[in-house]
Amino acid sequence: MDPLEVFPPEICLRIFEFLGPEDFCSCLAVSHQWRNLANTESYWQHFCNKRGLIQSNEVNEAGEMPLCPQAATYISYMNRLVRNWKQCRFNSFQLPKHDWYCCIAGCNRNIAIYYPRTANIHIYHISKTVDIVCDIHVGLPYGISIPDVFINEYFLIVSKGNVVLIYKNDKGYSLYKVVVGNEFGLTIASHIFPYVETDKRLYVKVINENTLWVESNTVYVVDILSDTYKALNDTFRCLRVDGKYIYAANDVVTCYNLQGDKKFSLNIRYVEDMWVKDQLLVVLIGGNSQLLHLWNLKSKSMINIIQVEKDPCVSISSELDNLYVLEIINKLYAITCYSTRTGSLVWQHKQQYERDISIHPEIRIVCDRFIFARPSHTCDTNFILLDSKSGRVLYDNIMPPCLSPPCYIYHLSDEFLITAESDKVHIRRYV
Numbered sequence: 240m241d242p243l244e245v246f247p248p249e250i251c252l253r254i255f256e257f258l259g260p261e262d263f264c265s266c267l268a269v270s271h272q273w274r275n276l277a278n279t280e281s282y283w284q285h286f287c288n289k290r291g292l293i294q295s296n297e298v299n300e301a302g303e304m305p306l307c308p309q310a311a312t313y314i315s316y317m318n319r320l321v322r323n324w325k326q327c328r329f330n331s332f333q334l335p336k337h338d339w340y341c342c343i344a345g346c347n348r349n350i351a352i353y354y355p356r357t358a359n360i361h362i363y364h365i366s367k368t369v370d371i372v373c374d375i376h377v378g379l380p381y382g383i384s385i386p387d388v389f390i391n392e393y394f395l396i397v398s399k400g401n402v403v404l405i406y407k408n409d410k411g412y413s414l415y416k417v418v419v420g421n422e423f424g425l426t427i428a429s430h431i432f433p434y435v436e437t438d439k440r441l442y443v444k445v446i447n448e449n450t451l452w453v454e455s456n457t458v459y460v461v462d463i464l465s466d467t468y469k470a471l472n473d474t475f476r477c478l479r480v481d482g483k484y485i486y487a488a489n490d491v492v493t494c495y496n497l498q499g500d501k502k503f504s505l506n507i508r509y510v511e512d513m514w515v516k517d518q519l520l521v522v523l524i525g526g527n528s529q530l531l532h533l534w535n536l537k538s539k540s541m542i543n544i545i546q547v548e549k550d551p552c553v554s555i556s557s558e559l560d561n562l563y564v565l566e567i568i569n570k571l572y573a574i575t576c577y578s579t580r581t582g583s584l585v586w587q588h589k590q591q592y593e594r595d596i597s598i599h600p601e602i603r604i605v606c607d608r609f610i611f612a613r614p615s616h617t618c619d620t621n622f623i624l625l626d627s628k629s630g631r632v633l634y635d636n637i638m639p640p641c642l643s644p645p646c647y648i649y650h651l652s653d654e655f656l657i658t659a660e661s662d663k664v665h666i667r668r669y670v
Contacts, residue, residue: 543582
């Protein structure tokens, strides 16, 4: 029975609001009625906005019912992106490294490179070319300890020791505010504050363009724009952010909104790590054997348990309802795909290496179509790209043709792969 014939149009429109772009593409091929509903401009405009796409003037005239311009723009963009990842095709840019080590942060089409020898940050914007936006001297002393750097469309944030420097993007980045942590609490200043190294560690997590999560001797949720902050009553072992909520683990897992107000708690103990995506929370439970507990955040109930090896790396695909786990066992690593609904194994890929690989594994989902994994950043020959649905290896010729050793990955998104290789910073754009 066709749901569009059973439910009234307003209910169908409401249901469609919860669908992703892949679901809409499937709906386009069902029937004329389904295609007419899935071809609504507002839905596709939302997907284009999330990707920062500009609507094409060309209208797809293929078939009896042309696609709206927003749908044609998005589908053309994704087809091109997927094709380029499969064929390892990209536009390559190189930037001078200037130092033996650098810290790189990226967000969308902006990247920041920190050079410790000069304590300078170069800001670049990536389009068809790579253009430098500005060069900032952050005033931090040279030393072994490298600051944490974060960049988004609105702010550049540099954190080291007990000082957080916030630069606002207003036709070039300028110092906006300074957050200083000490044993008495926080100080927020709107002028340059002299840098002082202390033993008070200030851990900073950027929640969104307006909010910081700051840990010193206590935890604060800081509103950057209004100079206000709220102190929470505890410190936490693990922190994750998804959308409008913050999930923090200590003796229990607690959910806060972006203003620092407690929403609810889940009685989950012995948490070593956790991951969250949409309504799914994945928690790594320590002990004699490590387990992944899958929780539905809407019903606040546990839905599945998966047994894993020590210190797995996890990535979640909400589009495919899959969970991807990278596990390291001596010289063997395994990439396993589980269903988030049933907890059952979908596929698994195993590979043996000639030496131990046990440091900083990483697994990422690209375009919701590929799995990009590296068991350790200390090995030069351990990058692999797989199809996320089937687990089929797309390339693993010891080193994919797009990388050259020694290689450190600093930023990976659907569009970009940013690496530091020998004396250059390489930016590869796949669309």
